[in-house]
Amino acid sequence: MRNGTACVDPRHPGPYFLPMKCPFCGQTEDRVLDTRVQKDGSIRRRRECLSCRGRYSTQETLLLDYPFVVKKDGRREPFSKEKILSGLEKACQKRPISHGQLEAAVERIAAWVINRGENEVPARLVGKKVMSELKALDDVAYVRFASVYRTFKDVQEFVDALEDDEMMEFVDANNPQLTLKPLNPNP
Numbered sequence: 533m534r535n536g537t538a539c540v541d542p543r544h545p546g547p548y549f550l551p552m553k554c555p556f557c558g559q560t561e562d563r564v565l566d567t568r569v570q571k572d573g574s575i576r577r578r579r580e581c582l583s584c585r586g587r588y589s590t591q592e593t594l595l596l597d598y599p600f601v602v603k604k605d606g607r608r609e610p611f612s613k614e615k616i617l618s619g620l621e622k623a624c625q626k627r628p629i630s631h632g633q634l635e636a637a638v639e640r641i642a643a644w645v646i647n648r649g650e651n652e653v654p655a656r657l658v659g660k661k662v663m664s665e666l667k668a669l670d671d672v673a674y675v676r677f678a679s680v681y682r683t684f685k686d687v688q689e690f691v692d693a694l695e696d697d698e699m700m701e702f703v704d705a706n707n708p709q710l711t712l713k714p715l716n717p718n719p
């Protein structure tokens with residue numbers, strides 16, 4: 533075994549880490565030889581056991597507990613960055629929006645959800661936040677989807693629908709006023 537993993541003790545909420553045991557001798561005293569921040573934001577540390585001089589690496593990842601999203605009918609489900617992202621991707625299809633812009637918007641939404649500091653967040657509020665990010669990104673994508681969103685009960689239904697290609701056709705067919713070019717430029 534070459535790698536150890538820091539784990540958060542569920543009995544002690546907060547940034548409390550169990551002491552790392554050397555994988556070779558089981559002792560917990562070590563020294564850090566090298567610390568690197570990985571591309572995904574996790575921290576990798578190369579360590580040396582003070583007892584047996586064995587060397588191993590640990591990887592620390594920040595674990596965030598997202599609140600539950602509460603739907604209108606009372607059902608709860610975990611907040612999902614992936615679902616928000618795929619919804620925004622669909623909303624901005626064929627629009628001049630980079631993937632990085634969408635990911636940054638998702639991070640802002642996720643940070644807002646965390647910073648509320650509550651265990652639950654109404655789906656309606658998440659929906660409003662998603663729409664305001666969409667508006668800041670692209671007016672056309674916003675207007676195109678805002679009208680459709682209003683017909684949905686909550687943001688999850690909105691996001692689920694956006695994953696459906698038939699919904700895209702529905703949106704296009706119902707928003708002819710948003711066509712930017714004449715349909716027959718040279719009749």
Ligand SMILES: [Zn+2]
Pocket residue numbers: 554555556557558559581582583584585586
């Ligand atoms: Zn050791």
